[in-house]
C-alpha cells in the first residue's frame with residue numbers, strides 16, 4: 001500500500017476542478033476588493049506559474065518519487081524506526097511534511113537571501129487562487145534540496161508524498177482564493193486548516209501581520225507556535241509588500257528579475273504623486 005501513489009490524472013482533475021470552482025466563486029462572492037484587472041493579473045500569475053511548474057517537473061519530480069521508493073525499500077528515516085500500521089505512518093508523514101513546510105516558510109521570510117525569491121509571491125497586490133501558483137521558479141528550485149531532506153529524514157513513503165503533494169496544491173489554491181465564505185463556516189474550518197481570511201493576514205503589508213499564519217495546511221502549527229492570528233478584518237488589510245505598491249512595478253518582467261537585482265530597503269515607501 002505504501003508504494004502506491006495518487007494517479008496523475010486524479011491530481012490533474014482535482015487541481016483543475018478546484019481552480020475552476022474557486023475562480024467561479026471569486027466572481028460571485030469576492031472577499032477583498034480588486035486593485036488591478038483580474039484578467040491581467042491572472043495571465044501574469046499563470047505565466048510565472050507555468051515556468052515554475054516546468055522547473056519542478058524537471059528538477060523535483062523525476063528525483064523525489066524514486067527517493068521515496070528508496071526510503072520505503074531500505075526503511076530510511078524517522079518513521080521507519082517504528083513498525084507502524086500503514087494508515088498511521090502515512091498520516092504522520094503527511095503531518096510532518098506539513099510541519100517542516102511551516103518551518104521552510106518561516107525561513108523564506110527570515111533569511112534575506114530566501115526572501116528575495118519568496119517576495120515575488122508576496123508582491124501580488126491582490127490575492128486570489130492564481131497567487132497560489134505564482135512562486136518564482138528559483139524559489140521552487142531552492143526548495144528542492146529541502147524537499148529531499150524532508151523525505152529522507154521523516155521517512156516519507158510514495159503514498160504519503162503523493163497524497164501530500166496533491167492535497168497541498170488544492171489547499172494552497174483554496175487559502176489564497178478571494179472567496180468570501182460565511183464567517184461561521186470559515187471559523188470552523190480555520191480550527192483545522194488554513195482559510196482565505198487567515199492567509200490574507202499573512203499577505204498584509206503590516207509587519208506584525210505578515211509574521212503570523214505561516215502554516216500551509218493545518219493551522220495547528222501556528223497555534224502551537226503562538227503565531228496564529230484571527231483578529232484582523234479583511235477590510236483593514238492592504239495586500240502586498242510596502243516597497244512595491246505600484247502596479248507598474250510588479251509586471252511580469254519586474255517580478256521575474258526581482259530576486260536578481262539590488263534589493264530595496266524593506267521600509268522603502270515609493271514617493272507619492274505631488275510630493
Ligand SMILES: [Zn+2]
Nearest residue numbers: 105109118202
Ligand atoms: Zn509568506
